């Protein structure tokens with residue numbers, strides 16, 4: 001019984017569950033009420049359900065796959081995330097040690113409120129930059145795009161879609177986070193005398209604050225909520241929905257996780273107009289072909305095979321004159337397409 005309870009709380013931590021789904025359904029109800037008021041329409045329970053959940057939880061293959069991937073990743077993420085965490089710890093400790101060797105031990109600045117805020121912001125910025133770089137590369141490098149496509153293959157967005165994705169990105173994402181966030185944490189460990197555990201905790205606290213501030217559960221939803229002026233430095237739900245859109249003006253936009261500052265800095269930001277529609281999916285994929293991702297083979301095996309094929313093509317270029325099967329035009333790719341200028 002105890003084991004069952006532990007397993008249950010591992011999958012569903014109540015405050016998190018209530019906040020996520022409460023926000024998802026609450027935003028649906030609020031926007032429905034607003035539409036009723038604005039259009040002076042009659043209330044209909046059926047319309048309300050369709051507005052709040054515009055896909056059938058019983059028949060939508062995309063939703064079923066989201067659930068399956070969510071459960072699978074709950075069991076396996078720690079295995080794929082472990083090397084990244086180890087690399088980050090190593091890079092932080094190495095940087096701290098290297099600074100000590102170079103400049104000698106210094107009596108660290110007293111860790112007061114100001115220092116805590118500086119450490120939190122610094123480590124959080126580094127983690128967001130690492131996320132941005134990885135996500136940008138996932139769209140631009142064909143080997144990675146084949147794996148990242150799984151996340152974009154959802155034709156309806158719901159809070160579980162945030163976990164929809166292949167496991168391998170945790171390996172290279174963790175490596176990038178280790179290379180950027182680790183040394184940053186190491187500098188703060190040297191200057192302020194904080195421990196590695198404190199550095200990780202500060203980053204976790206900052207992430208929590210920003211996921212609430214950016215209304216994270218709505219990023220994977222159909223409700224186009226903007227954060228108004230805050231869109232200048234935060235990724236709003238509407239901005240992430242645009243990232244999932246297969247419409248040409250939306251390609252390769254808004255790579256940030258919580259912060260939009262790197263998108264503005266590297267000219268990949270896109271602030272949608274009020275009510276601007278996004279069409280979820282992958283450009284070049286018909287509704288039918290998108291369904292291929294909604295099987296275990298389509299979500300886990302095929303992406304690895306296609307990714308491996310692209311990799312092989314890189315290391316073993318096809319000789320002139322022979323027919324290269326893997327270079328046949330595929331149905332899709334964000335890769336190589338350039339975003340229109342702002």
Ligand SMILES: [Zn+2]
Pocket residue numbers: 135139148152243
């Ligand atoms: Zn993406």
Ligand SMILES: [Zn+2]
Pocket residue numbers: 151161162220240244
């Ligand atoms: Zn997403």
